[in-house]
Amino acid sequence: MAEVAVIGAGLSALAAAHVLHDHGLQVRLYEREENVGGRATTRRRAGFCFDPGAQYIHGNAPASDALLLRRFASPELLAIAKPVWTFDSQDRLQEGDPRQNAIPRWTYRHGLQTLAELMARELPVATGCEIARLSYLQPGWRLFSTAGQVVAEVPAVLLTLPAPQAAALLSASELPPTLQQRLQAELGRSRYRPLLSLALAWPERVLPPTPYYALVNSDKAHPISWLAREEEKGPARVPPGWSLLIVQLAPDYSRAHWSWDDQALAEATTALVSRLLGRPLPAPDFCDVQRWPLALPEGETLLDLQALHAVSAPYGLFFSGDAFRGGRAHLALAVGQESAFQLLAHWR
Ligand SMILES: Cc1cc2nc3c(=O)[nH]c(=O)nc-3n(C[C@H](O)[C@H](O)[C@H](O)COP(=O)(O)OP(=O)(O)OC[C@H]3O[C@@H](n4cnc5c(N)ncnc54)[C@H](O)[C@@H]3O)c2cc1C
Structure with a gap:
């Protein structure tokens, strides 16, 4: 009992x-x-493995260090080596905050859900x-x-x-x-904010290597809040030569596009990413849309x-x-x- x-x-x-x-x-x-x-979950589809919710877990914090590094230590645990850069509403990219990038970001080879499992x-x-x-x-x-x-x-x-x-x-x-x-x-x-998260996948390399693995919007005025390149995140996150982007859309943009169908969201998001990266991307081989009505609590x-x-x-x-x-x-x-x-x- x-x-x-x-x-x-x-x-x-x-x-x-x-x-x-x-x-x-x-x-x-x-x-x-x-x-x-x-919300720290993982999906598997067409040979890809990706996290539609939480992207990484910060280290240098007592609870995560005790659990990830000691009690549930696993060879699956992966430190993300590349940093996060920023972008603004004008699609201008900048190196990220070195102090933020010095904090360890943890993930798992086969997805963040590994920790919960x-x-x-x-x-x-x-x-x-x-x-x-x-x-x-x-x-x-x-x-x-x-x-x-x-x-x-x-x-x-x-x-x-x-x-x-x-x-x-x-x-x-x-x-x-x-x-x-x-x-x-x-x-x-x-109060919680809603968030649309899209995984856009291609069984080919659609982008050259970058010095960052992810981009975060710094002025909160872009339709995209977060963009991660899974193939730059760490080994075995994406089959060799393939590409997968995780795109999280900003709360206001997510609210305004909540009822759009997956195909329309995939097209609109691919266009936004192409503009942000200054490079036209082909239509993704597949797009996985996750709607989070209660994604993150508002800090205040x-x-x-x-x-x-x-x-x-x-x-x-x-x-x-x-x-x-x-x-x-x-x-x-x-x-x-x-x-x-x-x-x-x-x-x-
Ligand atoms: C898109 C997105 C990106 C994020 N990115 C990051 C990130 O990169 N780094 C980071 O640190 N954090 C990130 N977060 C935040 C992080 O995921 C959450 O703060 C954390 O996972 C919350 O954990 P929790 O246990 O409080 O809640 P939850 O993970 O929501 O757990 C609640 C559980 O209750 C279950 N449940 C709900 N109702 C019932 C019911 N009636 N009966 C039984 N079960 C029920 C749910 O299915 C769920 O499993 C992100 C979140 C989202 C949505």
């Missing part, structure tokens, strides 16, 4: 679950998708299991699937979804009205984890996820651990 049900199996959930497990608690994770990793190996995870609602049992919680079945009854729940999804799940749940009101008021302050709407737990912990309800510390994978790992320690402090 699980003592803590962790809802979600993204990086913050997995980091939290390991802390709880290490401290002797029985945990079980419930993940909506068939795979673990959440390594972390999930020692944990019980129910994949393909979407939790639709909770019911408070005074004390404890009953979890229901989308089919209305009881999935678990546990003393404590750790919700690791983006805050707007956590708020929606709770509003469909039965919990004391005052608790519901206070949680909705706090979670309702969180981050939530206070401790204040939320002051309200929810007496009910055995805990939270984690990037809504609390910011939309970066290393921060999601860190807040997962932090949240687990807050749960343990309350548990004792």
Whole structure:
């Protein structure tokens, strides 16, 4: 019998679950998708392997160093050698900030999802299991699937979804009205930006080598926010002689083009990239479009984890996820651990 049900199996959930497990608690994770990793996910298609969400994980941070370099050390881990350069709204490229480029950027030979898969190996995870609602049992919680079945009854729940999804799940749940009101008021302050991410692929080299592996928009006034050349990222990321670009579109541009079909998005994005790189690109062999309605939390709407737990912990309800510390994978790992320690402090 699980003592803590962790809802979600993204990086913050997995980091939290390991802390709880290490401290002797029985945990079980419930993940909506068939795979673990959440927004740090990997796709495989036509011989290519690429990450439509998070692109790399920053090192030089306690949580990512401890987990990537030590506990889950793997020969799959790859330091991205080339730097990130910048571009502005006029398509002008510039060398990136040397201080930023000095911070290690980690990826994995077969995609970033590798980390979540390594972390999930020692944990019980129910994949393909979407939790639709909770019911408070005074004390404890009953979890229901989308089919209305009881999935678990546990003393404590750790919700690791983006805050707007956590708020929606709770509003469909039965919990004391005052608790519901206070949680909705706090979670309702969180705002996430949408993002369209495209993978454009060619079974040939369409660009010459570059001194950078990726470009980031510096003035936030370009339709593209991020452009990565996977074949420049590291060995084995792309079959020899092939090309794959990851293009992330800016929030406003993503909103305005959300309902465009994949073909139209592929054409428009290829034209934007051709203009940015000053080189006409052929139509890609394939284009994979990922729509992220809740891609990244807006920095000014981050939530206070401790204040939320002051309200929810007496009910055995805990939270984690990037809504609390910011939309970066290393921060999601860190807040997962932090949240687990807050749960343990309350548990004792
Ligand atoms: C396009 C994009 C690019 C990014 N690039 C970078 C980058 O380069 N570097 C970086 O550091 N960060 C990057 N990030 C941010 C980083 O991916 C996230 O901050 C981090 O992965 C968030 O982890 P999390 O565990 O908080 O949430 P998530 O990864 O979202 O995990 C939540 C999990 O809950 C599951 N779930 C949702 N609802 C339910 C339910 N009802 N029942 C069960 N399970 C449910 C979801 O399927 C998901 O697996 C990027 C994000 C995006 C979208």
